Amino acid sequence: MAEIDEETGPAMERELRDAGHDALFIHTNVRDADSVEALVAGTVEHFGRLDVMVANAGGMFQAPALDISKRGFEAVIDLNLIGTWLCNTAAARAMIEGGSGGSIINMSSQNALYGALNGPHYGAAKAGILGLTRSVAAEWAEHGIRVNAVAPGGRTARAGAAPREGQLTGGGDPEYVENVAAATVYLASDLASWVTGHTLVVDDGGTFTNAPPRGA
Known part of the structure; x- marks a missing residue:
């Protein structure tokens, strides 16, 4: 598990x-290529191989x-898009060398699908992740590597956000942590062995009910 916070990790x-x-x-x-390479190398050394990479580091600041x-724009692109790219390429090299394929899951956002007020840099970065996901999924398929994305919507229930108009169910916020985690585990598992180049939207129906865009 990777974390920049030396207390949380x-x-x-x-x-x-x-x-x-x-x-x-x-x-x-994740903004440093050597750091990401060290992450992958350390993982392979400890576990013997790399089966799954979840590239979910990200962040933003809100501004018109x-x-x-x-x-400021470059900083958000660097963390979200380039950081994801570095994680993908480092993981793919290890998976190809290991010869057993693997699964890469990239964390995008509903903002990649219909934008976000006060977050154009974030929306651009997260949309870039979708293009990256589809491109490398096609390129690395011959190595048995699946690459998919998860696009959460709304704010987490643990952040104290109330359900908003446009949700289809009353069971909590669409980005409820366990739902996003479950989607990620599915894409990492053999249950999704025929799924690659796909974006799994986890937003409680907000995308097709035209729920108003929110920040990260």
């Missing part, structure tokens, strides 16, 4: 180990398009 590792799992935390900055500087 070890705590997560301990929690998983206490639950009986073989967990490994590696401090990682005309108030975003070139530097």
Whole structure:
């Protein structure tokens, strides 16, 4: 497991180990190619191979398009899109070398599908992830590597957001953590062995009911 926060990462590792799992935390900055390569190398060294990569690091700041500087725009692209690219290529190299294929899951957003007020840089980065996902899925298929994306919508229930107009169910916020996690696990599993180049939208129907776009 990769994390830039040197307090959160070890705590997560301990929690998983206490639950009986073989967990490994590696401090990682996805904006740095050497750091990402070290993550993959450390994972392969510990577990013997790399089966799954979930590229879910991301973030943004909210601002109107005309108030975003070139530097600010590039920072969001660097973290979200280029960071995802670095994780994908590092993982693919290890999977190809391992010879057993694998599954790569990229975290996009509903904002990639219909934009976001005060977040054009984020929407652009997340839309880029969808294009990247489809492109490398086609390129790496011959190696048995599946590449898919998950596009969550809305805000997490744990962040205290209330359900909004346009949701189809009353069971909580569309980006409820467990639902996004379940979608990710599905794409990583053999149940999705015939699924690649696909974007799985997890937004409680917000996309096709034209729910108003929200921030990250």
